[in-house]
Amino acid sequence: MTNPTRPEAWNQFLAIAPYTGLLNMEAVSAADAGCVIALPYREDLIGDPDRGVLHGGAITALMDVCFGFSVYFRIREFVPMATLDLRIDYLRPAQPHSKVYASASCYKLTQELAFVRGHAYDEDPEQPISTGVGIFILTSGKPAFTEQKVVSA
Amino acid sequence: MTNPTRPEAWNQFLAIAPYTGLLNMEAVSAADAGCVIALPYREDLIGDPDRGVLHGGAITALMDVCFGFSVYFRIREFVPMATLDLRIDYLRPAQPHSKVYASASCYKLTQELAFVRGHAYDEDPEQPISTGVGIFILTSGKPAFTEQKVVSA
Amino acid sequence: MTNPTRPEAWNQFLAIAPYTGLLNMEAVSAADAGCVIALPYREDLIGDPDRGVLHGGAITALMDVCFGFSVYFRIREFVPMATLDLRIDYLRPAQPHSKVYASASCYKLTQELAFVRGHAYDEDPEQPISTGVGIFILTSGKPAFTEQKVVSA
Amino acid sequence: MTNPTRPEAWNQFLAIAPYTGLLNMEAVSAADAGCVIALPYREDLIGDPDRGVLHGGAITALMDVCFGFSVYFRIREFVPMATLDLRIDYLRPAQPHSKVYASASCYKLTQELAFVRGHAYDEDPEQPISTGVGIFILTSGKPAFTEQKVVSA
Numbered sequence: 001m002t003n004p005t006r007p008e009a010w011n012q013f014l015a016i017a018p019y020t021g022l023l024n025m026e027a028v029s030a031a032d033a034g035c036v037i038a039l040p041y042r043e044d045l046i047g048d049p050d051r052g053v054l055h056g057g058a059i060t061a062l063m064d065v066c067f068g069f070s071v072y073f074r075i076r077e078f079v080p081m082a083t084l085d086l087r088i089d090y091l092r093p094a095q096p097h098s099k100v101y102a103s104a105s106c107y108k109l110t111q112e113l114a115f116v117r118g119h120a121y122d123e124d125p126e127q128p129i130s131t132g133v134g135i136f137i138l139t140s141g142k143p144a145f146t147e148q149k150v151v152s153a
Numbered sequence: 154m155t156n157p158t159r160p161e162a163w164n165q166f167l168a169i170a171p172y173t174g175l176l177n178m179e180a181v182s183a184a185d186a187g188c189v190i191a192l193p194y195r196e197d198l199i200g201d202p203d204r205g206v207l208h209g210g211a212i213t214a215l216m217d218v219c220f221g222f223s224v225y226f227r228i229r230e231f232v233p234m235a236t237l238d239l240r241i242d243y244l245r246p247a248q249p250h251s252k253v254y255a256s257a258s259c260y261k262l263t264q265e266l267a268f269v270r271g272h273a274y275d276e277d278p279e280q281p282i283s284t285g286v287g288i289f290i291l292t293s294g295k296p297a298f299t300e301q302k303v304v305s306a
Numbered sequence: 307m308t309n310p311t312r313p314e315a316w317n318q319f320l321a322i323a324p325y326t327g328l329l330n331m332e333a334v335s336a337a338d339a340g341c342v343i344a345l346p347y348r349e350d351l352i353g354d355p356d357r358g359v360l361h362g363g364a365i366t367a368l369m370d371v372c373f374g375f376s377v378y379f380r381i382r383e384f385v386p387m388a389t390l391d392l393r394i395d396y397l398r399p400a401q402p403h404s405k406v407y408a409s410a411s412c413y414k415l416t417q418e419l420a421f422v423r424g425h426a427y428d429e430d431p432e433q434p435i436s437t438g439v440g441i442f443i444l445t446s447g448k449p450a451f452t453e454q455k456v457v458s459a
Numbered sequence: 460m461t462n463p464t465r466p467e468a469w470n471q472f473l474a475i476a477p478y479t480g481l482l483n484m485e486a487v488s489a490a491d492a493g494c495v496i497a498l499p500y501r502e503d504l505i506g507d508p509d510r511g512v513l514h515g516g517a518i519t520a521l522m523d524v525c526f527g528f529s530v531y532f533r534i535r536e537f538v539p540m541a542t543l544d545l546r547i548d549y550l551r552p553a554q555p556h557s558k559v560y561a562s563a564s565c566y567k568l569t570q571e572l573a574f575v576r577g578h579a580y581d582e583d584p585e586q587p588i589s590t591g592v593g594i595f596i597l598t599s600g601k602p603a604f605t606e607q608k609v610v611s612a
Contacts, residue, residue, distance in 0.1 A: 323505065325517055328503045351478050351481065353476050354476070363519065363520025363521075363524060366520060388549065390548070392545075393544065393546040395543070396542050
């Protein structure tokens with residue numbers, strides 16, 4: 001990542017993962033305070049056809065991806081890592097036919113763990129659709145979840 | 154829902170929401186202990202192209218949908234409701250090229266809230282990929298998140 | 307609560323609940339941005355005798371109480387309510403022999419739910435010991451958790 | 460821990476941490492399916508004096524302690540560890556004047572992480588007061604939360 005503050009560099013990365021490509025996620029901005037990724041509105045991402053709003057699962061996926069990017073942005077390197085856990089609170093439905101944004105920042109980093117918080121919104125970042133917190137595990141090339149072998153009765 | 158224990162009835166419902174249709178989610182089974190929904194493996198749902206495993210966000214979406222269905226199954230009716238919050242713990246990556254299943258049950262129901270837990274797995278339900286808990290709010294036709302108007306200093 | 311911004315008024319309330327009295331919690335400040343409650347260091351609240359730091363459970367209790375106060379402070383009234391759920395992330399141990407503070411704000415309020423976030427710290431609010439989010443349910447005098455009676459197969 | 464299945468051995472350990480001593484926690488049982496710890500009812504642990512029920516923060520502390528024990532019990536050794544995060548869902552208030560129990564099991568163990576779930580109840584384990592999930596980090600003698608030093612722009 002030669003210049004990770006340029007969203008163009010991120011868009012290349014977003015295109016690498018087929019799932020983020022399927023959802024057409026777009027890097028919007030990156031700064032010390034965090035990074036922003038957008039999920040354009042599309043008919044096939046709707047959850048409730050009567051109201052025409054995006055499915056909660058699509059917004060959750062957007063937040064998960066944005067949370068991961070906030071870790072890359074803090075480290076300024078694409079390190080191997082995995083989502084360890086995630087909590088999302090849903091405050092209100094998205095506006096019908098609206099593009100949704102996720103904003104996240106990595107507020108604490110240790111040798112092995114990254115703590116992240118963020119939110120999703122449509123028009124006004126101060127009126128979030130959802131808020132979330134999560135922990136990522138930095139795996140340094142080794143598998144994140146090697147089974148403990150010493151366990152025995 | 155004339156016979157909600159028949160997965161065929163659910164598949165019709167899964168097809169109503171474009172997003173679950175986009176992800177090709179399939180109802181598998183329903184019993185008092187909970188319900189199971191599958192997410193077939195597809196190249197465009199991959200998160201990590203090197204390993205060929207499904208994106209965590211797709212698995213999270215699957216769990217969210219399955220959690221909601223477990224509430225319908227307990228009530229035996231399609232009531233208006235919304236995800237209030239969700240916590241997912243990711244225990245290990247999915248197997249490459251594997252279909253993923255989510256299983257969930259609504260273990261507590263009040264007039265307004267439904268408490269759900271479940272997990273996702275590929276081959277063996279005893280070796281989960283992820284576990285999760287969540288709360289849904291039953292909205293009885295009225296909007297779930299009406300702003301409090303009485304707030305003032 | 308004639309003037310809820312005065313910590314003295316809160317201390318009276320903190321003294322009403324025997325458990326917060328047992329832990330000697332003290333109201334520190336209240337402002338639109340949130341409220342702060344302190345837990346003075348005491349030998350019998352230690353979790354790890356070798357290091358002399360407060361038990362995580364005591365810090366969790368402090369955060370739970372402070373979260374509830376942030377809801378009262380936003381509504382400016384002591385309404386009946388109950389903690390619905392809580393997530394705490396522990397970033398580091400408390401400093402040995404340190405008083406611990408919790409700070410919280412209610413960032414979203416609906417007719418029935420209050421969404422809160424906050425953190426605990428010892429010396430520097432910018433170096434949290436733990437962060438947390440939670441949801442409270444406003445019960446308006448009726449029981450929060452009436453069992454759903456309509457459930458039947 | 461010569462015979463960790465004997466609650467007597469645990470009670471000694473519970474007495475080591477002043478905070479668990481202050482709350483009079485008692486080891487009840489331990490088996491492969493998990494372990495149980497009790498919090499005897501006491502006037503000074505009350506949260507709501509009108510109803511005479513234990514404070515939610517005391518129940519959360521009980522669950523936190525019991526969760527940690529379930530990890531020791533699975534490993535069969537007292538390894539250094541720290542709570543990384545905790546989510547508690549509160550389903551109903553405790554019964555007035557009731558002793559409260561927490562039951563927990565460590566359902567997944569890796570080299571560095573322990574995933575735990577459990578619940579609290581008073582009379583009937585099938586009617587939980589609260590349910591919870593958490594992750595503990597096994598620190599192997601080294602500090603759990605060493606600050607990342609390599610972070611730089």
